[in-house]
Amino acid sequence: MFSDAWPLAVLAVLLAWPVPVFLARAAWPRRHARAAIALWQAVGIAGGLSLIGAPLAVGVAPLDKHLRTGLVELWRDAFHLRVPASLGLAQEVALALAAVLTVRLVGVTLLSAFRIERDLRRQRDAVDLAAEHADRQLRVLEHAAPAAYCLPGTRPRIVITEGTIAALAPDELEAVLAHERAHAKWRHELVVQPFVAWESALPLPPARRATASVTALVEMLADDHAARSAGRPALARALVAIGGTAGPVPNQRADDGSGAARSTPGTPTLDRVQRLVKPPGGAALAERVMGPAAWLAAILLVAGPTWYVLR
Template sequence: MSGTTAAAFGALAVLLAGPVPALLSRAKWPLRAPRAALVLWQAIALAAVLSAFSSGLAIASMLLVPGPDGRPTTSPTDEIAALGLPLWVLSVSVFAITVLIGARLMYSTARVAIRTRRRRSHHRMLVDLLDQRDPRLAEYSTADLRVLQHDEPMAYCLPGLRQRVVVSAGTLDQLAPAELSAILAHERAHLRARHDLVLEAFTAVHEAFPRFVRSKSALGSVRLLIELLADDAALRSTGPRPLAQALVTCAASKTPEGAMAAGGPSTLVRIRRLADGTYDARVSAAAYTTAILILVGPTIAVAVPWLVELSRLFGFTHR
């Protein structure tokens, strides 16, 4: 692998971590194809990580310059003699940044997972203790449903192995039966699709890249798409009007960190989307195609050269 390859992968990683998410977060078409847009977001995040690692691996192959016997050597003096001091310093610096990103990715993945599950476990214990059975829920499946004595309408879910859907007494007071069905369908769609795992993965990738590289709006866009997917699931059960009215009622509700709420700052955008009722199959197909190209390109570019490099190294070993 050459310095050009390392530079190309590095530039691609920076683009996919910052400018590309910034542009995508301002686009309006994801509202017409949220599932395809979420797949595209996932492809961009994974390709950014692959490109960053590929840049580091390409630099590592440059530093392993052949010694007098033709075998790769890790002697800094030989590397400096072959590359020149400025290029060697630059290569080592970029390689160190790549290693740091990899370490931060592993650390942030573990930290986000442990922190989120600890908070959910504590809150799950509280809602189980504070649950107030309500006869108005007799016609619903209540195995995972908990009711809190709170006047303000709110509805949220706690994902995990022991899933919970939490509503307040105010929610039951202010929502009609069809609206309550819509809000429960919305929350259970989150649990069924494990949208929490998608958010955790994006949060880990977001925290792994340096602040001057990553996009600030990526997480917000992914959260909105996940809410749109849950809205679509509820829409198929109850129709747009009950869901829209339920979202308006629960728009100002506050929820604990780690939970996934029906309301929130994106409520107005979601209600407008329900009124429009637009879905564009052509936009969806284009997004899926773009996601495949973005993901497959870096993967092939990584796999093929490194299979050649490994073959060459094993060839030296067996001589």
Template sequence: MITAVALAAYAALAGAVVPVLLARVRWAHRVPAAAVLAWQGLMATFVIAAALAVYHFVLTEHHVHDGLAGLLSACGLTDPLTGDAPPTLGHALKLAGPAVIVLMPVGWLVRCAWRDRRVRRRQLDTLALVGQPAPQYGATVVDHGIPAVYCLPGRRSRVVVTRGALEVLSDGQLRAVLEHERAHIVGRHHLLRLPTDAFCRAFRGLPLARHAKEQTELLLELIADDRALRFHPRETLATAMYEVAAGQVPQTALGAGGSSALIRLRRVLTPQPRPHRATWPGVVTAAVMAPLLPLLLACGL
């Protein structure tokens, strides 16, 4: 029972307390890629800790700590009371709770991936009918008056520019936002957004789900901004972002505008201090160790 309570407390910290604190840290905007990794690790931590907590709540305390079988029993991977007896309905029910916690995000991940692929395919088919290639920009132009620039990621990735954007953006500004969109495609940011979307749908109402989705989407935009700033001046990118901020993008697309434009504008116009040398190693270590701690806790108590 002590193990179950400790694991439940760990899951509660990962699911409700740490997300609020992580969403407020200052270093996240300085090293957005590391922050994305931190959110991914926190989601994995919650799933593992919650699944082990549920299992240990229903598992009898008669652990057998002898050899590999005892270690697996203590970790909740085998039931020491079964011996050589065939599995019963009771044993299956013990695994039902943890299995649901693990399979819910996995199932939503598969469903979201299938949905996104289907939607992108339909969007690409429509784009082939209404879009006009612009080889000089490596993009496709659509006849729409509202300025917008976005990308459709995936194997048949496309960068899309509206006619309105061409009218208000200078050549340098246009190339700056196009570099932003190419960063999304090269970095495969849609694959990083996918598990967050699945987790949010699996655990609706959980603070971690809400914060992870909001912060991951923002951080991916910051990563793309940083790549664009390697090749273009801050003022050029900021002006372009302002012009396309109100542009709406299709579902599954990644756009240079959006609701986070104000936060990003301030960041682009204000040079960020260099992160401490220990930030990246520290975040990577924490992101890897946090999901392992529940396993060590389950095996050690």
């Protein structure tokens, strides 16, 4: 009777807890940051679809054993303002649960996107007023504490303090700017923001782990970009100089690519420095196949449930 519901429910549980925990603990994402981000995104999309799809399938089960055709039947009755006679209380509760989950996930995502964009706009306006305009993007704040961060958007700002300029050698400063420009150019905030929204909608430890992991992976992508243009040693020295144990708050807060204030801890700088000083290996075959395997898993995670529902 619940033929479509159980596989979706099992998938929803797996993607809501054990899979994020396992993925957050894995070491291979340090070597394949882009593939790991794609896999995290697939986990989020498939998790959301299965979380809503499972109660929907339970709700329409008396109408049809397949979710898609059951939904068509339900829609026909709803269009004529009829409640199908075959639906019992359990099915009505399941449909209500699916509706609540849909509204919560979509609503929180939209609200989160709106708030983040509003906060970013205010911060961009404030920094344009308070800071020296070094070029079209770069703003220099008159402050002794070292800090560097990106305020992302269609017209991004890269913000550094005079303390940063004083603390860094020219090649180190270039590395820091390249890192921040990578955040701005590749719109890393669009990668992180859905996970912030996911965490707001479902404030559970796996969601927090997902946000922290994706935030760290985005930092690694920007580090790799900066290392290619300015060199790994310069970037590592810069991180030690301005992003070390003291942990300048402005850097950590906005340097996560989301540009939004929130409670998630910043990326562990020490881990990034170690990764730059001692680049992840990759000689072993198992290490090298993890990247392509992650891409394949990401595609299957999204395509599988989609095919299952639409078949």
